[in-house]
């Protein structure tokens with residue numbers, strides 16, 4: 001219960017609540033107090049002193065003082081105001097007020113607003129230069145002369161993003177922000193996540209996209225700017241007129257700067273933010289504290305990776321193949337051709353000779369329409385999406401055991417968990433913002449982190465325990481840990497009895513998984529296994545995160561099942577801060593499956609084989625629907641080779657480079673009678689198409705995405721579609737209508753309404769409920785009640801109980817001895833997937849221009865490899881050529897090839913068609929190759945300005961004590977006391 005008590009505020013009795021700070025209380029009471037260094041998402045930093053008030057006769061910083069019963073608080077007295085003015089004067093000594101010609105003068109500059117509110121008309125401490133040059137890179141810039149040393153950027157970098165690059169050097173004569181050990185930004189560990197520029201209260205740390213662009217009078221070259229500032233200051237005598245004129249200018253900006261809420265199109269974390277645009281120009285991305293998944297956070301891609309939207313390489317007109325060339329065509333001609341070909345092939349070879357592939361980059365509504373097109377218009381269940389390449393095994397593991405294939409809770413639950421176990425997930429690079437929550441919880445709140453991976457990525461490096469199982473052996477150690485927990489009696493008996501079936505059979509199935517056996521197979525020591533078991537036993541809550549290192553194996557579904565089994569045995573479901581977290585890769589990989597682009601399921605995972613379900617869809621869609629499950633992506637490729645599949649319609653998916661064994665996939669495309677590809681760029685896959693349709697990216701449409709937390713979020717249209725490109729939902733509707741459907745959707749909200757009416761788990765989802773930054777986590781009841789926690793009272797299985805599902809280990813593929821290098825592969829922070837979008841960013845490409853191969857020192861020594869050595873890797877399925885980087889992130893004969901290229905280094909020239917036995921997800925992680933050195937010397941593929949060469953300087957917060965200890969610092973409250981004492985003799 002909240003502890004309420006009475007305090008006296010400016011002479012009046014008021015009620016306050018225990019554990020709130022004075023500043024929170026004052027804000028609630030609408031008593032204005034400046035608070036320049038305070039940011040609600042960062043907490044008290046205590047550097048600015050502007051929030052000084054008096055409590056029980058003593059001057060205190062209100063942002064960091066806890067309110068207590070009986071406190072007598074004064075905020076309006078002259079002496080309090082004097083102390084605040086002293087603090088503000090120091091701020092202005094560090095920050096020059098040239099608001100009218102400042103790009104930050106957009107109504108939200110906190111210094112400008114504080115000067116206005118405090119009615120400051122002059123300053124005692126003149127602004128002086130810190131005599132240190134402006135620092136910049138291609139993402140943001142730092143102007144020391146405008147920096148008020150509030151430390152927000154440092155707090156954000158150190159304790160929210162936890163890259164630990166920034167600090168303030170309080171020992172300098174004029175302190176300022178520094179990167180690492182005072183390196184230039186581009187030689188530091190900065191990952192360009194943009195947290196610092198997001199939280200800066202002024203123009204000191206600012207996105208370069210804003211520079212010279214936001215204001216009407218700001219686009220002057222540097223040498224012209226100083227005279228301009230001087231002119232402004234001489235015209236605007238006194239701060240009052242300066243404030244008035246600059247406020248008028250700021251209001252004029254509102255006309256031309258548009259702020260639109262959108263959701264990131266890159267990864268499954270689902271960051272939402274406002275995009276500031278001027279015409280078609282992106283000025284900046286501004287995350288908002290209210291964004292449910294990310295708050296103020298972004299990674300480099302979401303903050304800065306939007307150049308692709310306006311790229312000249314966009315496809316803006318339909319293209320039709322003529323021989324080996326493509327020619328531009330009118331929409332009408334392209335649609336006619338599609339109609340003729342689809343109808344002809346359907347008539348001659350049957351509906352099942354056509355197939356459809358949805359995109360996990362597209363919206364839920366677009367996934368819904370694609371499967372409706374396949375089922376209702378063509379009459380086939382041959383529809384799938386790229387979750388087949390990564391997520392299907394995780395979903396299968398959860399379906400089998402707990403009934404729903406989604407994260408048990410939200411990102412906030414992961415942050416609150418006592419123990420986080422991350423398995424086969426390069427979280428810091430693949431799910432950057434989610435990873436920051438783990439890093440912060442570990443750094444500040446003592447969260448324990450265990451990482452199981454074969455590569456020492458950042459989270460592994462930070463973990464309390466990092467174990468390196470033999471590749472593909474996770475199921476064995478997970479089962480051994482589960483068995484050890486049961487043997488020790490550490491299982492949650494009450495939970496098992498109440499909520500779980502099949503316990504005895506499961507326990508029996510664990511018999512072979514002794515610690516000895518696990519040690520032999522996985523190479524983890526018994527001590528490590530026991531430590532993991534003990535940690536789970538000791539923690540009140542455990543979350544397990546996993547990703548492609550688990551799923552992309554022959555036994556990926558079984559290993560995912562073993563994870564869920566372990567969580568069930570230890571009672572780590574049905575409570576906050578616990579559970580299963582399969583981290584979804586693409587922005588809408590969750591939603592693409594949720595909305596029915598699957599060969600055996602309608603939206604909401606309803607079976608196509610279920611007569612009642614099918615009847616419901618038939619009644620709504622006014623047509624009969626096929627009951628036989630269709631082909632998945634993997635089976636489609638086989639069927640093309642076998643001659644049973646003749647036409648393919650694929651949207652937003654570079655299958656020709658991201659599927660496994662691409663030589664085989666590309667040769668399948670060549671065999672198609674008719675191939676339609678819909679994309680934003682002319683991808684590798686487009687090269688095999690007969691018709692290429694120009695689609696619009698997320699900025700050019702409305703819709704919803706569902707992130708890894710099962711969270712629906714709306715995106716609003718930022719720009720008009722470029723050229724003749726169209727949002728995917730419109731294109732699908734056009735195609736359906738040319739084929740005789742009579743669809744008349746005018747807005748994606750109508751598509752959502754239809755989907756929700758047919759899908760019990762989305763019953764209460766609609767656009768009104770998702771307005772702005774509102775979100776819903778499925779299942780959503782008709783009245784709009786959503787489910788932040790997926791399981792609360794029962795599991796969605798026949799008798800409401802979960803089911804322990806026995807699994808056996810599937811040995812990874814074995815290769816001939818000559819293929820002696822294990823080729824691990826996966827994502828990279830700065831490029832998304834193959835990089836089709838992120839390479840269009842000059843700034844990102846400048847940091848990471850190409851793919852590279854990570855090689856261990858041991859292997860480098862053995863083969864004469866150094867940074868820049870070019871090698872050829874050859875597997876039984878193909879070969880790649882790539883330059884090396886020698887690193888301690890990989891070990892022995894294991895190398896790491898990120899997937900960020902469509903060129904000769906593309907990983908999928910090496911991978912095989914071998915797949916997970918239960919879902920057909922390619923076993924991307926089971927690949928070995930032989931290595932040949934092609935050129936021993938060469939330029940390193942990773943330029944020196946890449947953050948991986950940086951040298952982070954971890955510390956907690958901004959170390960304000962060092963400021964307070966400086967000889968030139970006096971607490972304004974003490975100064976006021978001193979002045980008053982002198983005055984009164």
Ligand code: SF4
Nearest residue numbers: 157190191193194196
């Ligand atoms: S990592 Fe770089 S961009 Fe991110 S907060 Fe730190 S200094 Fe700023």
Ligand code: SF4
Nearest residue numbers: 147148150151153200
């Ligand atoms: S650069 Fe950092 S320390 Fe300087 S004003 Fe901005 S947030 Fe504060």
Ligand code: SF4
Nearest residue numbers: 264266267271299302
């Ligand atoms: S890529 Fe992922 S973590 Fe980065 S901003 Fe986008 S959604 Fe957030």
Ligand code: FES
Nearest residue numbers: 037046048049063
């Ligand atoms: S807001 Fe309290 S010290 Fe800055």
